[in-house]
Amino acid sequence: QLMASIEKGKAFYAGPIANCVSCHGPNQLGDGEVTDYDDWVKDYADAWIKETVEEKKARLLAQMQRRGSLEPTNIIPRNLRTGVFRGGDRPEDLYRRIQNGIDGTPMPSAMMKKPGQDVGLAPDDVWHLVNFIQSLSGASSQ
Secondary structure (H helix, E strand, O other): OHHHHHHHHHHHHHOOOOOOHHHHOOOOOOOOOOOEOOHHHHOOOOOHHHOOHHHHHHHHHHHHHHOOOOOOOOEOOOOOOOOOOOOOOOHHHHHHHHHHOOOOOOOOOOOEOOOOOOOOEOHHHHHHHHHHHHHHOOOOOO
16 A cells, blocks of 8 residues: 555656656656755846846846845755655655745645646645655655
C-alpha cells in the first residue's frame, strides 16, 4: 500500500498539476529552475520579461545598491534526496509546505481541488507526494 502511494506521488511530482519537477528537477536534486529569486527581489524587477538574464541581474543589482541592499542571489530549490527540509521533515510539515507553499519564496502553494472541480490535488494526493518525497531519503510516512 505504501509502495502504491509512493508511485502515485511520483506521478504527481512530475505531472502538470503539482509540477514539482520544474524546480526540484527530474532527479529531485534541486536542479530544475535555478534562475529565480525571493519575492522581495522580484518587487524590483517588473521589466524582466524582455531582458536577458545578464541584463536583468545588472539592472536589479544597480537598483538595489542605490537602496543600500545586498546583491540578490538565485534561489536554489531544495535537494529532496537529503531529507533536510525547510520547516521540518515530519510528514505533517511536508504536507503543510506542499499545500501552503513557502511565503517569500518561489515555492507555490499546491493547486487544491475545490468542490465540484476536477482540477487540482485532493488531500490524499498531497499525502502521496509526501510519501514519495520521504521515500527519496529513506524516511517513511503514513
